[in-house]
Ligand SMILES: Nc1ncnc2c1ncn2[C@@H]1O[C@H](COP(=O)(O)OP(=O)(O)OP(=O)(O)O)[C@@H](O)[C@H]1O
């Protein structure tokens with residue numbers, strides 16, 4: 284591994300194993316995902332609702348509560364030339380890794396704060412659990428400094444979560460993620476449910492933190508506009524798999540997978556009043572996937588092989604990988 | 616702002632509820648088909664006592680006065696309130712001529728002492744243990760405890776209490792069989808008297824705490840399992856916050872909120888006493904007193920105890936309403 288890499292996954296699989304009336308139902312939410320993520324980049328992940336983005340993030344973060352189960356593969360972090368296999372760490376080692384080395388901004392920041400304590404108490408709990416030998420006052424001082432540095436109003440520390448607007452709560456969640464200067468921040472849909480003006484501020488805050496920490500942000504959003512804005516590289520996810528990965532520019536100028544083309548075409552363009560074409564039909568159920576390429580039932584360009592065999596994610600250009608028979612067949 | 620917009624209307628409501636409650640207590644016996652005066656006289660007659668007509672007339676007059684039944688209902692009602700403010704509930708008939716207030720005063724400390732302590736203790740124990748067991752619900756000890764509680768909880772109270780009594784007072788003579796203190800001992804503030812009282816209270820308290828805590832345990836465990844699934848608990852886990860802190864400050868703290876209201880309601884019921892406990896352990900208290908009052912048709916005593924319960928419950932509800940925002944900042948006075 285060159286020392287520019289911070290995170291590598293090898294064929295990770297995470298399934299929801301459900302017991303439905305005595306029979307087992309398996310939702311293949313993350314299926315055979317290989318990623319290589321670099322230091323100092325914003326790596327975007329896009330895909331329709333329900334395709335497994337959140338599950339993938341939780342797997343990378345090693346937070347899997349039932350019914351979610353890890354079914355195989357490896358998640359390796361590179362920390363100062365040291366390999367860390369996060370899923371084989373002890374509970375306490377994993378607890379310490381969190382927030383100090385990897386941090387998380389969960390989807391739906393509206394309800395992530397303990398409703399009965401002030402935000403400064405939440406700050407204190409994060410700091411207390413990771414720094415030792417600090418007094419209460421020192422801890423609050425760190426919290427105040429941190430809030431001030433990011434340009435947030437200092438009074439949020441004295442507020443209870445319900446007293447803040449959704450946008451402010453989201454900003455606090457982002458600020459908290461950068462608190463201990465982690466090497467990787469996972470941000471799951473940080474702009475969803477916010478109005479456009481607030482979204483801009485939130486995206487800017489993420490950008491600011493990344494620029495000052497020079498760390499990695501893995502940004503999940505189904506909003507392609509935001510990816511165009513800040514992601515350096517990105518992956519497109521479909522039915523639990525990565526189906527295309529490239530630099531963001533390349534994805535937008537040279538999309539190879541028909542699904543990626545649909546995603547990009549569905550973006551509104553300036554001065555264009557026509558109806559945008561999104562992918563026809565609905566995403567497949569992850570508990571009952573079609574044979575072959577999971578996208579084939581919706582694909583306007585499908586051929587025979589698409590219905591029979593699953594295409595691998597293969598190199599289709601410099602820094603560009605695609606999982607589509609239309610592209611890989613040409614190589615054979 | 617708070618005083619004008621919230622406190623004053625809330626206090627007015629408080630007094631109105633007490634006023635209406637006690638008014639109902641006043642009218643219900645008066646709508647009852649039996650006349651307490653005639654009933655008392657026929658009881659005396661049924662014991663075979665000969666009463667000559669002049670005595671009967673005198674008795675009717677006396678009883679009518681003692682029951683507060685002189686004059687029109689309006690006059691009676693005003694007189695009733697006038698006496699109430701002086702703490703005078705009239706005279707008890709089942710222990711004639713002791714004033715009702717004296718009987719209540721004697722029984723009250725036993726009841727409050729036993730029930731207040733056991734209610735609070737069961738609440739604390741049940742909620743903390745239930746909370747921890749709910750948070751660690753896949754540990755072996757948590758499942759075993761769950762099984763034990765599931766067995767204890769449906770036991771009828773009197774069987775459980777009798778079992779304890781037989782085991783710990785007859786078979787192993789560790790505790791006294793009955794009473795609130797040793798017979799013949801006068802109440803005093805000495806260590807030996809207090810120890811004597813505690814020793815007598817132990818079995819009744821144990822029976823109440825075990826079954827009480829078992830039911831709080833089950834409620835709390837259920838609530839905790841729901842709180843466990845809340846986003847803020849998962850966020851604390853994502854943040855690598857220490858387990859103990861997540862358990863107490865995030866999970867149990869939030870799970871206790873709905874239980875605070877329930878505690879207040881249980882405390883309000885204290886003043887009707889714990890009849891079965893008092894019977895099984897021959898423990899002096901309001902439960903026994905109320906039971907005798909109902910059995911003997913002692914209206915003044917029934918009204919006295921009921922009026923007191925009304926005041927106690929409304930006061931506790933008021934206190935909870937005023938204090939609740941301290942526990943849950945999302946609740947505003949409205
Ligand atoms: N607790 C759960 N139990 C069972 N199935 C689940 C659970 N959570 C998610 N799933 C299923 O797993 C699949 C992937 O879910 P996931 O939340 O990862 O999707 P997502 O891409 O993050 O969607 P969204 O854009 O809506 O956040 C979905 O089909 C979903 O129905």
Ligand SMILES: [Mg+2]
Nearest residue numbers: 336337338390
């Ligand atoms: Mg999601």
